[in-house]
Amino acid sequence: MELPRELGRYVLLERIGSGAMGSVFRGEDPVIGRPVAVKAIHASLLNPGDRDQHLARFKVEVKSAGRCQHPNIVAIYDYLEQEGDPHIVMELAPGRSLQHLMTAQRRLPVTHAADLVGQLLAALGHAHGRGVIHRDIKPANLIIDGDRRLKVTDFGIARLGGGDITVNGMMLGTPAFMAPEQLKGDDLDHRADLFSAGMVLLHLVTGRLPYEGASLAGLLVELASDRPVDPHRAGDFDPRLTPVLKRALAKHPDERFETAGAFAEALASALSGPDDSELWPSEAPAATGGLQSDFIERVERELMEVTGPIARILVREAGKRAASEEQMVSRLAAGIPDARSRDRFLHALAGRGPKAPPSPPSPEAGGAGLPISPEALEAVQTLLVSFIGPFGRVLVRQGSVRAASISQFYDQLAVHIKHEKDREEFRRKFLEKVPPKP
Secondary structure (H helix, E strand, O other): OOOOEEEOOEEEEEEEEEOOOEEEEEEEEOOOOEEEEEEEEOHHHOOHHHHHHHHHHHHHHHHHHHOOOOOOEOOEEEEEEEOOEEEEEEEOOOOEEHHHHHHHOOOOOHHHHHHHHHHHHHHHHHHHOOOOOOOOOOHHHEEEOOOOOEEEOOOOHHHOOOOOOEEOOEEOOOHHHOOHHHHOOOOOOOHHHHHHHHHHHHHHHHOOOOOOOOOHHHHHHHHHOOOOOOHHHHOOOOHHHHHHHHHHOOOOHHHOOOOHHHHHHHHHHHHHOOOOHHHOOOOOOOOOOOOOHHHHHHHHHHHHHHHHHHHHHHHHHHHHHOOOHHHHHHHHHHOOOOHHHHHHHHHHHHOOOOOOOOOOOOOOOOOOOOOOOHHHHHHHHHHHHHHHOOHHHHHHHHHHHHOOOHHHHHHHHHOOOOOHHHHHHHHHHHHHHOOOOO
């Protein structure tokens, strides 16, 4: 295709990707000066005999996907046909696919993996609530930007062939991430996406999959059997994930998590529990990098003020790579997005100031205990979930127990919101839910 090329009011500027489903182009909407991504679907995917029927169904699916407006979903702007071929105009999301990142880094620390899967589940929960099922959740369809924000792309594409996993003999989707009922051609619902999300989580923490290397026929035989999926076939991982993965990867949909929110909450709760590192020999050695145990304990205490119980995991991961105390503190501080919390953490460990400098008068500096009604606490949970997804409920519950004042409670929640503009909006709405006492 010769570029640039016009597609309706859009201008296609360069090809930025291609695959079995079609080609993706960087384009521009010259009317409003907005950059866009345009996906051109391969005409070979459509049978001439029922092409019109498939296109009509596809348009309905894309329209449904277009209703999904969520920070973790690539927005769909428009649908066009040119010379009979369908094109989808989408948000041009910065970053690289998770598949690309996993090629460069074979496995991720459990906290990073949980954060990414939490964002994925937030996107799926939003879509499922609107009756939209993705049907092809896999690392290639997950885009990660420089701030580690995840966006799901290609909603609706897998329905091009009317729900079959093949069209004209071509495999649609990646079998290794598909739910058993989808591979067998049975009816499916949103829980098929949750199975795929479980496979993504397993892939992130092990770098492999339980049936890696199996042929499609072998995979079908294995998934059609009564034997449950054994996540440990993929490799070693934090044992706290075992019950979460086993439920997510249950072969029968009724035995899986009922919703994406339930999956996300179970994942967050599992990693907030005791760290059974002694049960995970592959991670236990050199967990502190030879640093003094009293220093490690101090770092954990200070970081826990910012991140909660997950601090133990972060410290262990940093300790394996740090060559000195200074390097360890520096690496951990780099992962704290809130500037005030980051400075507090550095000052406490460097001895350059008070352990916890006084917070500004926002939202409130109360005394011991939190004067918050159950109704207000539920409102704060709903508020935080709207910014960071289902993990917000767990964080609010944890923060309400740990915080000694409304101000500290606010700080512990706001630190999980990455962008300053979002934090300002969260602060405003937080004060509406929990107004300072006169």
